[in-house]
Amino acid sequence: MRFFLNSNESSYLRNLESDFSESTNAIRQELNRFEKAGLLNSFTQGNKKMFQANTGHPLYKDIKNLLIKHIGLDQIIEKVINRLGDLQEVYIVGDFARGIDNSIIDLIFVGDNVNKSYLMKLVEKTEKLIKRKIRYLVYKVDEFERYKIDNKGVEPLLLWNNKA
Secondary structure, three states: OHHHHOOOOEEEHHHHHHHHOOOHHHHHHHHHHHHHOOOEEEEEEOOEEEEEEOOOOOOHHHHHHHHHHHHOHHHHHHHOHHHOEEEEEEEEEOOHHHOOOOOEEEEEEEEEEEOHHHHHHHHHHHHHHHOOEEEEEEEOHHHHHHHHHHOOOOOOEEEEEOOO
């Protein structure tokens, strides 16, 4: 999930070992299988072999869409985002932005006129549908620009924008 939810995410064997609590040998075998199948690319960074999703693979988009449905992000888009008024962008932050599964989805809603009371009701309904908790922040466009400056190194993952 780490690689396919956020294509900018890269990782190395030891980092994945701590995330999954699996042996390095088991993780290495899976990484090699994914790389051999062309789903992952590898590159060297210092003395580490890094892995990253191959976005050019014909199945990449299908795998990403399956993950979005599995997590319930499609329900968030359908039930929440499209009914909130003047919404500009929605980002995933936290574990999911790094490609790590979690029972809590952290979202940032960016817009100058977001109906917050309606958002609370929709989030509550969506949580029941996807069986996960949703934590969210609402920023005005200029506030979010300050957030990005104050949180350099924390890369939010764009889930939706009104240009799509």
